[in-house]
Amino acid sequence: MSSESPLSTGLESSAVAVAEAGAARAPIPSNEASRLLALQAYDIMDSGQEARYDDIALLASQICRTPMALISLINEDRQWFKSKIGLDGTETPRDLAICAHVILEPDNVFTVADARLDHRFSANPLVTGAPHIRFYAGAPLVSADGHALGALCVIDREPRHLPPDQKDALLALSRQVMALMEERRTSAALRGAMQALTRSEALFREAYENAPIGIALVSPEGEWLRVNQSLCDMLGYAADELTRTTFQAITHPEDLESDLLLVRRMLAREIRTYQMEKRYLHRTGHAVWALLSVSLVWDKLRPLYFISQIQDITERKNIERGKAEFLTMVSHELRTPVTALRGALGILAAGAAGELPPKAQALTALADRNADRLHRLVNDILDIEKIESGAFAYRRTDIDLNQLVTQAAVELRPYADQYHVKIEVRSDLPRAFLHADADRLMQVLANLISNAVKHSPSGGTIDVHVTRTDQSIRVNVTDRGDGIPEEFRRDIFEKFAQANWTATNRKGGSGLGLNISRAIIQHHGGVLAFETEVGVGSTFYFELPIL
Template sequence: MEKPKIPDKEKQRLAALKTYDILDSLPEKDYDDLTLIAAEICDAPIALITLIDENRQFFKSRIGVDIEDTPREYSFCSHAINLPDQLMQVEDTSMDQRFVDNPYVIGEPKITFYAGVPLVNPEGYAFGTLCVLDSKAKRLNERQERALKSLANQVMHLLELRKKNKELELSRKKVDAYARETEEFVYAASHDLKEPLRMIRSFLKLLKKKHSQHLNEEGLKYLSYASDGVKRMQMMIADMLEYYRLNMDELTAEKVDISKLVDEVSAFYKREHQDAEIKHSGLPAINASGKDLRMVFENLIGNAIKYRKAENHPVITVRAEANPGEDWVFSIADNGVGIPEDHLERIFGLFQRAHSGKQYPGTGIGLAICKKIIEKAGGKIWVESKLDAGSTFFFTWPENV
């Protein structure tokens, strides 16, 4: 018996094999199907997918044998991988010096015939073979040889797919960890900013109360600007904390009566905007997080009131339409100032605004919060609008959240 030669660049070959994370893995149907087809086409009682590591031959898939691996020195496939571009075929082991006294030739399973196609990765390293074996001497015909080569290619495709899936999963975990870390940092930083801002606002109030008589008109104006800036910053931090809370909290569903919810949101806004007319009818009860869905309607109805035309009283219409077995489609239409066409997509991004902050105050986070809530539930949001002709915001909500 001749021991198989060690391939050139063996360290690199073994390192490449480890990247597939396949050694000692459990049986998988996709691989077993290919060995079964190989055995049937080649009329062989034994078919194997083998992988050669430093000391042994591991059987990723096997038909006709019970063992999971063999020592490398007794492996037929360890010879085959030294010729990565060829099908190795041994018609009669009793006539071949390499195998004549091999333990698996003189003992069970008494291998007399072997044919193996190396499994070669894109870098040219042969990891093992797809092989067929028999206890009687024979030779594969051309059709069987072509089929065995094609099946070996499919085994290699499965290995490459496995590797890419592992790489994608690792990348996804890294991205998720980075995103989580970023969210936690922003959340913590925003939270920690709240206290110094409260202190600044308190001192500004104290300054105005105790020393306003020492300030001229310009000084009082600057004091007012500073107070407004602190107030806007507090609003922005509150919205940012809410935005990042949505990333960290799990979605919890309950039965929410949308008609009742819209009535409550309407009552809240009409305390300050008594001329606002908010209409709805036939709104359903759906499965949702009541807190998050309230935030969606508060933002969309609040925006409809905020971006009103100076000469009109706001008229907002809330509707819902059911697609049987699919999503609910909600719409919030207004008669306001409308949105420029080139802003229709970007307004759902963080800190994006369609109109001047001086004319229409706000943080530019509200629609981003709506988008995150809706997409987290599996829905989508969009808007149709024309300048001076009002806007209609649409969003879908899955029937079964």
């Protein structure tokens, strides 16, 4: 074909030729707008030559015994040839395209036995001139959503008919063209997704490596899978040294069981995340205090890895230790005069100085209550100092937690009666054996139950419930009070945090009881936590490993 044929001339001159010849233009499909969007989604117009498309066009030409075959795509103003056999040029105006008629009937093969005898095409320059089309058959290229995007067509210079077997073959080949186009679109989408993923991974890697806190991926068994530089700096290890060990190996022995209990609960899907303060062992041997926050990534039913965020809080702990040492010093200085004051007030109340007038008795009773409160505060501060220095004594024996809970409830009932609150105890277990310090657990139970009493409404009931999870015994202490405000929840176990909260609702308390209780439970390898809802109440609970 010469370079001046309508297949290679400009679109404007060809359109003028069509108009002058009076050739019929194909109607616009009713779904033209969505059809053009569908075609655009394949991003195939004006793409390069591809052998797979050429092979299909060649096969169509040979099966149908025609000298010419095209894979043609129709956009708003032209038909473009993805592949061509026996023809020059790459496109024609849409007005000239017989394939533009094919897309009007996406369910059928469009055939023209003799274009010279068909009024729609007899004046078409492609019929009256080169390439002298007589016979035409086109199978539509139909997308999965039903849009006809173009045609696989065969062309002859002699009039003829298309036998049924060739028609079926042409339809089958048109489906193969669409399969290639779908593959192209899917591959492009995958490439785009991979590029986006690569960019995202690069951003994550940069954030991960430059994060000011330690970040690590940890296997369900505890191996360090990946660690960032901040964690290496914090613990004194090179990355390859850490990834050859486990978190268990460099966790302080006193903190390990508490951490493992939370890990087991997370693997059992009892909790989604957890946070705790713990000590890691630096490569040189000294302890590094850290705030550990952990979440777990799952693959459906299989745990993949933990994401651990590890913040160095050693400096904060040192500051707290300085404050604690100051408070301890003050408390030691206060203990003797407070003891003497309580003794003197007791003697006065007993009438050693004669019977006091009613007003003096009231003032003495007020002084005695405040002296007693100051005495408890001094003892709490000294307990904190002993816990943090490691001097807090524990005497573990085999105990039945059921008996201990019942004893605590009995001893605290007179206190609850002052608030007109009932204490109810129930257990799901006939025996709840633990190897623990009974006195220290009694201290925890007394703190939790007395707190619940103070925050219960008059006439209310506190439920103390002993139950069991998969690997631990759990004690719940539930009140029906006002619940804990959101702003106090995060720091509820910190020193004096409870005092800040109770100061707003006049419930009293030093704010040290929960901090001491948490330390006692953690020393036993357990967890102390809470659930609360404003206006409904709170449940404080601890879990301890089963004997």
